[in-house]
Amino acid sequence: MERGARRAAARSKRPGGYTGGAAVRRGVPAGLMVPALAGVAFLLLPLVGVLARTDWPSLAGHLTSPQVTEALRLSLVVSGWALLLSLVMGVPLAWLLARVPFPGKALVRSLVLLPMVLPPTVGGVALLLAFGRRGVLGPWLESAFGLTLPFHTAGAVVAAAFVAMPFLVISLEGALAGLRPSLEETAASLGAGPLRVFATVTLPLLAPALAAGAALTWARALGEFGATITFAGNLPGATQTLPLQVYLLLQDSPEAATSVSLLLLVIAMAVLVALRGRWTGGAVREARTAPPEGASAGPAGLPDPADGALAPDEGAPASGAASARPAREDSDLRAELTGYTRFPLTAPAGTTLAVVGPNGAGKTTLLRALLGLTPRAHAEVRLGGRDVTRLPAHRRQVAWVPQDGALFPHLSALSNTAYGLRARGVPRAEARLRAQQWLERLGVGELADRRPAQLSGGQAQRVALARALAARPRLLLLDEPLAALDQTTRARVRHTLRRHLAGFGGVCLIVTHDPVEAVSLADRVLVLEGGDAVQDAPPAEVTRHPRSPWVARMLGGNAWEGTAGPGGTVELAGGGLLMTAPGGELPPKPGAPVLAVIAPEAVSLHLARPEGSPRNVWPGTVRELTAVGSRLRVLITSPEVPALVAEITPAAAADLGLTDGSRVWTAVKATEVTAVGL
Numbered sequence: 001m002e003r004g005a006r007r008a009a010a011r012s013k014r015p016g017g018y019t020g021g022a023a024v025r026r027g028v029p030a031g032l033m034v035p036a037l038a039g040v041a042f043l044l045l046p047l048v049g050v051l052a053r054t055d056w057p058s059l060a061g062h063l064t065s066p067q068v069t070e071a072l073r074l075s076l077v078v079s080g081w082a083l084l085l086s087l088v089m090g091v092p093l094a095w096l097l098a099r100v101p102f103p104g105k106a107l108v109r110s111l112v113l114l115p116m117v118l119p120p121t122v123g124g125v126a127l128l129l130a131f132g133r134r135g136v137l138g139p140w141l142e143s144a145f146g147l148t149l150p151f152h153t154a155g156a157v158v159a160a161a162f163v164a165m166p167f168l169v170i171s172l173e174g175a176l177a178g179l180r181p182s183l184e185e186t187a188a189s190l191g192a193g194p195l196r197v198f199a200t201v202t203l204p205l206l207a208p209a210l211a212a213g214a215a216l217t218w219a220r221a222l223g224e225f226g227a228t229i230t231f232a233g234n235l236p237g238a239t240q241t242l243p244l245q246v247y248l249l250l251q252d253s254p255e256a257a258t259s260v261s262l263l264l265l266v267i268a269m270a271v272l273v274a275l276r277g278r279w280t281g282g283a284v285r286e287a288r289t290a291p292p293e294g295a296s297a298g299p300a301g302l303p304d305p306a307d308g309a310l311a312p313d314e315g316a317p318a319s320g321a322a323s324a325r326p327a328r329e330d331s332d333l334r335a336e337l338t339g340y341t342r343f344p345l346t347a348p349a350g351t352t353l354a355v356v357g358p359n360g361a362g363k364t365t366l367l368r369a370l371l372g373l374t375p376r377a378h379a380e381v382r383l384g385g386r387d388v389t390r391l392p393a394h395r396r397q398v399a400w401v402p403q404d405g406a407l408f409p410h411l412s413a414l415s416n417t418a419y420g421l422r423a424r425g426v427p428r429a430e431a432r433l434r435a436q437q438w439l440e441r442l443g444v445g446e447l448a449d450r451r452p453a454q455l456s457g458g459q460a461q462r463v464a465l466a467r468a469l470a471a472r473p474r475l476l477l478l479d480e481p482l483a484a485l486d487q488t489t490r491a492r493v494r495h496t497l498r499r500h501l502a503g504f505g506g507v508c509l510i511v512t513h514d515p516v517e518a519v520s521l522a523d524r525v526l527v528l529e530g531g532d533a534v535q536d537a538p539p540a541e542v543t544r545h546p547r548s549p550w551v552a553r554m555l556g557g558n559a560w561e562g563t564a565g566p567g568g569t570v571e572l573a574g575g576g577l578l579m580t581a582p583g584g585e586l587p588p589k590p591g592a593p594v595l596a597v598i599a600p601e602a603v604s605l606h607l608a609r610p611e612g613s614p615r616n617v618w619p620g621t622v623r624e625l626t627a628v629g630s631r632l633r634v635l636i637t638s639p640e641v642p643a644l645v646a647e648i649t650p651a652a653a654a655d656l657g658l659t660d661g662s663r664v665w666t667a668v669k670a671t672e673v674t675a676v677g678l
């Protein structure tokens with residue numbers, strides 16, 4: 001059993017679990033059950049009444065009588081045209097409501113829903129007042145187009161469309177709102193133009209909701225009565241549809257009325273059964289049946305074969321991505337960003353840049369600006385000397401892997417991977433062959449036939465990466481590619497990623513919150529804060545000389561803001577004095593703002609106050625002990641300086657008898673304090 005299924009099974013066994021089954025049935029209180037069952041009976045009994053009172057031997061005769069067949073023909077004509085009218089007006093309306101911000105949207109949405117709650121006869125009266133002979137538009141319609149709606153079939157169509165269109169609009173708007181924009185944007189970044197994106201991504205994902213909405217609209221139009229009789233009258237052959245026929249028959253021939261009612265009932269039930277609750281589901285369905293995030297990246301929980309050995313055609317740098325990177329001449333990046341993110345960015349082909357920064361620093365905005373997908377920032381972009389600023393996203397050769405991977409849910413892993421190649425005109429067979437090779441390189445070749453919903457988080461990330469790399473972009477943008485994975489899977493996928501970035505000749509930007517990822521994957525670390533680039537340097541440099549407290553902390557160091565004092569001292573912002581080594585990196589001018597950085601390994605802990613070489617010594621209290629690999633991180637608070645993190649061995653912690661609340665002395669040699677000018 002897959003792990004997700006096991007968990008779900010375990011959940012259903014728990015008391016109070018939310019899944020169905022015996023546990024739930026046992027737990028339903030009678031106070032709910034009785035009225036609920038009464039509700040079911042209330043809905044069911046009228047149907048039973050129709051079935052029980054149907055004169056079965058005469059059924060065929062009733063349904064084939066000339067009036068009924070004529071009314072059926074008219075109903076089909078009217079409901080068909082009403083559906084068409086609803087599609088023509090309703091689809092664009094749903095699109096606008098879902099996608100375009102405009103003032104008064106809530107009002108328009110209420111207007112769309114109004115016919116659903118309005119008594120149909122009132123709807124009919126309103127239609128008369130608008131399109132009737134003495135209505136607002138009626139005379140003009142008649143004089144300009146010779147079109148008379150009341151008491152004509154066209155009027156029955158208008159009445160049916162008026163009450164039925166909301167079903168289409170609601171269904172489609174829900175589906176459009178549920179369609180993640182990242183799917184269409186990713187398709188564009190893979191080289192698909194707007195028409196292709198619409199035909200291959202938008203339409204297939206909307207199709208179920210469109211079909212459901214259309215079926216419901218048609219069924220509602222078929223059953224329309226009140227607005228039709230008020231607006232279009234009850235004229236045999238012109239406006240007398242089946243529901244009107246039922247009304248007439250009820251007076252002269254109740255058995256025939258029952259037979260026609262049964263026919264309408266069967267049609268309505270058939271539509272609902274065919275929809276199987278899709279309409280009520282609303283948005284696009286992308287149910288995950290996959291194991292939970294972080295489950296094995298290989299199939300069936302086995303270790304991933306691709307992580308162990310390198311493919312022969314690939315470079316294999318031991319660490320960092322740059323050393324063995326083949327550079328593609330057409331891929332040097334030069335960008336000038338303005339707007340929320342504002343800085344110049346240049347990177348020679350073959351460079352991997354880790355983009356780090358606190359939440360809201362502008363990392364995602366930077367990536368989207370490079371694709372021209374956000375109004376919040378503008379990027380003048382040159383790739384390999386060619387200005388691509390004015391090109392739409394699909395012509396930039398900039399592939400984007402958003403945080404959620406954005407695999408197309410209706411396509412297999414193979415078709416997802418072939419998408420960019422197909423968009424660039426590679427013939428189908430060749431595109432699929434190359435896509436399969438990419439999937440194999442990423443260690444997920446055997447999952448080619450699976451849909452995204454059947455992939456684990458790690459597998460999906462690899463497929464998303466294969467898809468981006470297969471498109472042969474000149475610039476690769478990865479937005480937190482490993483964020484969804486657990487620690488173990490993350491390490492494995494990171495390894496794979498490093499290997500495959502090594503074979504990628506363009507520039508790659510990876511947004512990450514993970515210091516290990518930044519240091520191990522990138523040649524440069526770009527630190528953003530509030531939309532500014534506060535540092536852009538190799539990982540070693542950023543680790544040694546972080547230019548902001550945030551990045552120092554992110555990289556695991558202690559970083560205290562202060563001011564340079566005389567004789568190699570730093571006056572800390574919150575009070576306290578720090579000694580740095582003479583000849584250290586203190587800016588020459590006392591009074592300059594500095595950041596004092598202390599590596600956690602440089603902090604020693606003692607039970608008694610240590611003496612000796614020039615040290616910074618403070619008393620403190622242990623607040624937290626956390627295992628990091630084979631070492632322990634100890635958070636110490638002190639009345640004299642800001643909180644400090646020390647990293648020691650478990651043996652040292654045991655010798656000192658450290659627990660939460662232990663009183664200790666912390667010491668840092670002056671030579672271990674680096675003061676960086678801000």
Ligand SMILES: Nc1ncnc2c1ncn2[C@@H]1O[C@H](COP(=O)(O)OP(=O)(O)OP(=O)(O)O)[C@@H](O)[C@H]1O
Pocket residue numbers: 340357358359360361362363364365366376
């Ligand atoms: N569509 C939007 N409309 C208005 N403001 C936005 C929009 N998207 C992002 N922002 C704002 O722009 C700033 C930068 O956002 P961005 O998503 O680029 O940050 P980030 O560095 O990627 O953050 P995180 O680490 O949380 O993903 C934030 O202040 C955010 O609130």
